[in-house]
Amino acid sequence: xxxxxxxxxxxxxxxxxxxxxxxxxxxxxxxxxxxxxxxxxxxxxxxxxxxxxxxxxxxxxxxxxxxxxxxxxxxxxxxxxxxxxxxxxxxxxxxxxxxxxxxxxxxxxxxxxxxxxxxxxxxxxxxxxxxxxxxxxxxxxxxxxxxxxxxxxxxxxxxxxxxxxxxxxxxxxxxxxxxxxxxxxxxxxxxxxxxxxxxxxxxxxxxxxxxxxxxxxxxxxxxxxxxxxxxxxxxxxxxxxxxxxxxxxxxxxxxxxxxxxxxxxxxxxxxxxxxxxxxxxxxxxxxxxxxxxxxxxxxxxxxxxxxxxxxxxxxxxxxxxxxxxxx
Amino acid sequence: xxxxxxxxxxxxxxxxxxxxxxxxxxxxxxxxxxxxxxxxxxxxxxxxxxxxxxxxxxxxxxxxxxxxxxxxxxxxxxxxxxxxxxxxxxxxxxxxxxxxxxxxxxxxxxxxxxxxxxxxxxxx
Numbered sequence: 001x002x003x004x005x006x007x008x009x010x011x012x013x014x015x016x017x018x019x020x021x022x023x024x025x026x027x028x029x030x031x032x033x034x035x036x037x038x039x040x041x042x043x044x045x046x047x048x049x050x051x052x053x054x055x056x057x058x059x060x061x062x063x064x065x066x067x068x069x070x071x072x073x074x075x076x077x078x079x080x081x082x083x084x085x086x087x088x089x090x091x092x093x094x095x096x097x098x099x100x101x102x103x104x105x106x107x108x109x110x111x112x113x114x115x116x117x118x119x120x121x122x123x124x125x126x127x128x129x130x131x132x133x134x135x136x137x138x139x140x141x142x143x144x145x146x147x148x149x150x151x152x153x154x155x156x157x158x159x160x161x162x163x164x165x166x167x168x169x170x171x172x173x174x175x176x177x178x179x180x181x182x183x184x185x186x187x188x189x190x191x192x193x194x195x196x197x198x199x200x201x202x203x204x205x206x207x208x209x210x211x212x213x214x215x216x217x218x219x220x221x222x223x224x225x226x227x228x229x230x231x232x233x234x235x236x237x238x239x240x241x242x243x244x245x246x247x248x249x250x251x252x253x254x255x256x257x258x259x260x261x262x263x264x265x266x267x268x269x270x271x272x273x274x275x276x277x278x279x280x281x282x283x284x285x286x287x288x289x290x291x292x293x294x295x296x297x298x299x300x301x302x303x304x305x306x307x308x309x310x311x312x313x314x315x316x317x318x319x320x321x322x323x324x325x326x327x
Numbered sequence: 328x329x330x331x332x333x334x335x336x337x338x339x340x341x342x343x344x345x346x347x348x349x350x351x352x353x354x355x356x357x358x359x360x361x362x363x364x365x366x367x368x369x370x371x372x373x374x375x376x377x378x379x380x381x382x383x384x385x386x387x388x389x390x391x392x393x394x395x396x397x398x399x400x401x402x403x404x405x406x407x408x409x410x411x412x413x414x415x416x417x418x419x420x421x422x423x424x425x426x427x428x429x430x431x432x433x434x435x436x437x438x439x440x441x442x443x444x445x446x447x448x449x450x451x
Contacts, residue, residue: 173404174408175404178412182412244443244447304368305364308368311439314431314434314435315435317427318432321428322444322447324418
């Protein structure tokens, strides 16, 4: 199987880089249930390029996500708009017979949240990261939506109804989640002008080096919606990796994030709007944990890891109680 | 209990020690990661075996109090969910919040007692 894959990839590379191009150092980076990532170099007579291939795998997803071709288009538009992202090299097509995926430049750096918060060599990066996140998010949200492919639109109301439907479909009875749905209903922000929303902007999806954030990854949840969604999501306690007191991703303060977001031209958002999306994000991650538990239990994804993440649902229940109490 | 020693708790403890001392040091990469995930699962099993019965009983007693009705823990929880959906109980209800705080802190003492919010909410 691996040999087949290597041959198919060599063919795909030669169709784009010429007959003499060779694939070197092919290595699987992760075999997640919903995506797989490969790293390799392409050598041509005059250059050697470090690349990444991301392919969609089979398992069911929590929410509908963009297919890879669409994701590549959004990523390219973000690149054109000055957002730090890996430049897209090519999108797989039918002739490649490798499914749905695309190849981008490989950018070196750290992606694991706990390591980004701990490593000594990233101390200088951490000092600037809040400000950087503010200006990157402002750029994403100010992208001209006419430069983007057609994307799903999700308002706050639609997002809430989608979470409610997922929760009901799972059939769980969790009083804290019921209460969070009630709280969100009462705190729905007024409709706001629509922007590109990254949809999963947090540590884990950022490549960080000593010089700061080098690239924003994983555009598969991108959609058109309320820009405060991205600010709330990176403030979800689960993405602070133990550094609870630093509200922004375990490294920064929300006020600093909002100040740099605004001074970089971000859309006017107030802290109440961000708080709605923070509670929403917390519930959403809780529902993902619950979804993983059910995927394990019904045999769709019989992985121990999924089973154990299922037990992390209670972390989000406690976080929701903490956030709703701070009324 | 009709079983001989070692007890299930003692067996579990032996398996955890074996994995940590004999298996983990020889592993790297994905195999190491998955044994760590397995140890996380075994940790949950150990804490649940030890503490769940008491936590369940306390939760049921609180539910009796809150809903003024007797029933199994599962039935009372379903009723509690329905009352929240129908807004007979809301997030402004202090007794409800206190019940949910105690219940969730109990769950966390089994699922992940190292979680930052759990440690934070235990504080003074």
